[in-house]
Amino acid sequence: MAQRRAQWSAALRTPVGALSAALVLLVLTVAVLGPILWQDTASAIDTDAIGQSASAGHLVGTDDLGRDIFYRVLVATRLSVVLALIAATIGTITGLVLGMLPTVLPRPLARLVISTVDIAVAFPSLLLVLSFAVILGVGTTGAVLAIGFALAPQFARLTHTLSTSVAGRDFVLAARVTGLSRIRLLFRHILPNIGEPLVVNATIGAGSALLAFSGLSFLGIGVQPPDYDWGLLLREGLNGIYLNPAAALAPGVAVVLAGLAFNLFGETAAGVIGLRTRPPRLPPRPVRKPGTEPGTTDDALLVVENLEVAFPRKSGWTVPVRGVSFTVRQGEAIGVVGESGSGKSLTGLAVSRLIEAPGSVTADRLDFAGTPVLTTPERELRTLLGTSLAMVFQDPMASLNPVRRIGRQLAEVSEQHQGLSRGEALSRAVDRMRAVRIPAAGRRARQYPHEFSGGMRQRAMIGMGLMGEPRLIIADEPTTALDVTVQRQLLRLLARTRTERDTAIILISHDIAVVSQTCERMLVMYAGRVVEDLPSAGTPRHPYTRALLAATLDLETDRDAPLAVIPGRPPEPDRVPNGCAFADRCPLATDRCRAEDPELTEVARGHRVACWHPDAPSAAAGAVSVAGGAK
Structure with a gap:
């Protein structure tokens, strides 16, 4: 909490932050106090002052009933802002749901949702607003729903694009290895990494909703008398614009200032707001004793026969992995070498069941710890892969979630598969960080990935794999871009892990010399x-x-x-x-x-x-x- 308060304090001290805070405070203050302080003044009819221009008594003049336009603009702030926020909230929630549905739905339904959203985005926003307004009816309720539904497609498209870009990152694949379901992946790893642009666009959407609502009221299909908002006041002021331009200018300035306040505040909030969720505590899962898995043998931990990985293209299928067969025994270390594009990493991903549709993985046999990986339902396989198989990816910066602390990321495995509480899991994470020789592990567990060096991030990835009781570690280029000293330290760490835990290792590398010395x-x-x-x-x-x-x-x-x-x-x-x-x-x-x-x-x-x-x-x-x- 102290760190979050410090982030807000620093953001509000910037020129943009200070200006946005001042404008938002001004708009909210007027919205709250306006009807309380000036409702009677704004409603007072003065037949002796009908249609007056700006004067000392009436700063922006009076309307055709002699009511003070300036006070009417102040009082209208509450209704204008509240309706815009409600419409923006409807559009944001609807768009968020539509944008995230393709991530959790089966592929045919996901395509249907995406196609529907794309068609809606193709229509101009104003046309959508007017169409929905006509369908839903003239008035405040119809206008709110019309604007909310019109904002939803663009927000849905943005959400889907951002979530798709994050879903393929290594840290999401690593989380899938731990056995997280699609929904948990969505709320724990995808949404936090797209939170900032969504917050920015939600606040911009509030400004757009404000403008759209004013436009509908100006056209006569929004707020209806005796209620009034800035759009209705702008319409009334336009009738006498040649005699009193200030009557139309005042509500227009109010719309601009409020919209600017929303947009600038979104830029400020994006740097400090994240959509974070606290993982629930799960009941303890039964722990299977080593060697009791059905179908396992003493010497065969991983059996791969005729493995193929294929991806569709316009004229058929591309098969980057074809007919791969090998066996890994308990405690054995094997290396996989070859030039870029030889299929090394795809083989590791296929073994870990991390190739998603439209990719296709087939094999005559693909068994891990006696369990057929390709035919076992994902829910049943989740615990086995989450605790007995560890994946160390090539780029630790891309493999770790940049918006979550290192300790929390490591603790996630124990929370999911060992039923530990939040505190117990974090203690285990600190212990595993010590096991991989990370100094000051307790302090380091509270840091973010960007605060670690490359070698320390790679150690943290190995520590994440050790949170369970891994029987197999697949290390995909773990020493790439590291200096030779750090390379040697990491290779020694893998060797020590193998010796102490009888863990099998698959080391994927371009460097045949490294593999020959390690495997x-x-x-x-x-x-x-x-x-x-x-x-x-x-x-x-x-x-x-x-x-x-x-x-x-x-x-x-x-x-x-x-x-x-x-x-x-x-x-x-x-x-x-x-x-x-x-x-x-x-x-x-x-x-x-x-x-x-x-x-x-x-x-x-x-x-x-x-x-x-x-x-x-x-x-x-x-x-x-x-x-x-x-x-």
Whole structure:
């Protein structure tokens, strides 16, 4: 609370903040006190002062009944502002609901809602207002509903666009791994990150509603006599504008000042207001003892057979991951290497069940801890994946929710799956932060992601994975963009976690040297499939693996020799050629390589290769070993 008060104080000390506060205070004060102080004066009829222009007795003149226009403008403030706020609230709530529905509805219904909103947005707002006003009837109630419903489509479109942009971020995917339902994801992770633009547009909507309401009253289909608002007063003043311009100018100035107050206040509030919700306390969930999951075995934790990931396009399907098969045993560390676009990260996401429609994931078998991932209902799978599988994404800044404190984000796992109270979960989060060697963990837990360094954010991501009892950690490029010292610290942390907890690790990386030093086994991927599966201490047999090793630099690299490169570039996922995908870049390629795609075949115990010439020496790389690099 103290921090929030400090944020408001700082915002109100800025020029825009101070001006907006002054204008809002002025409008609200007049709205509250106007009818109390000046109602009688504004209603007093003076037949001796009919139609007078501005004077010392009447600052902006009188109307055709001799009533003081200035006091009538002050009294009309309450009705004008209240009706505008009610209409804006109706439009905001309706738009928010319509904009968020596609996030939780099945895809066909979501498309119907989006299409309806798009059609409504295509119509000019004024036309919508007038149409709704005619349908709902002339008068205050009809005008309020007409303006509210007319504001809703644009607010819905903005909400949907913002929520869609956030829904694909890594921290939302990480929250899905913890097992949060779509609705909880919506209120806990998506809405807080789109709160500021929504607040700005809601206040702008209030200003627009004020202007629209004044316009309807001016046209005679809004507020009806004997009530009056600024629009009705503007209409009355227009009749005598040539004799007394101030009679029309006064309500117009009031509309401008009130609209400016709403808009400027929205800019100020956006910096300090967030739509935050407190997660409810859940009852304790039954904790399954290790090894009692149905269908599990002692040595097979993750079984993947013929995994494919496909995405639709205009002329068919793109298959960036095709026919991937591997097994991860309890406590085993395997590395997945390959160039960008080889399908490494998509494989990790598919295993974690994080590929959403329209993407399609199929496999002959995809079992985690004995549970079939693809056929088990999401509700049943949520607890297993939330506590036994941890995902560490490449960019920790994008993987952590920027508007939530680090400690609260870590505590969310225990609140969801272990039934801990808010305080107990936070204590566990601090303990896990200490476990990953974050100094001053208690203080750091109250900080936001931007207050952490890159290495500390990555440690926090690993700590989040340790909030449960993970049996498998999938680390997707966890050392990217970190200096070598921090890289070494994080790799040691993963190794220590594996040793102490018997946790299996899948390390996805571009750096084959890092993988060879960290993992027991290595999967080499190219163009969406595994081309070699070998022990880290073994000798690679595939030309692509040899070329990757030859391109790796170390302290023994000859500085005078030209750097080794792999000519060409990998094929696009929708343009994979017939035969071996590496053939166009391979110095050993033959006609058979270009015509037939080799299967992954075992060439030695624990060593599989997809190549027609696994025994031929590579002209590009020479003799190589994974542990020692190019020789």
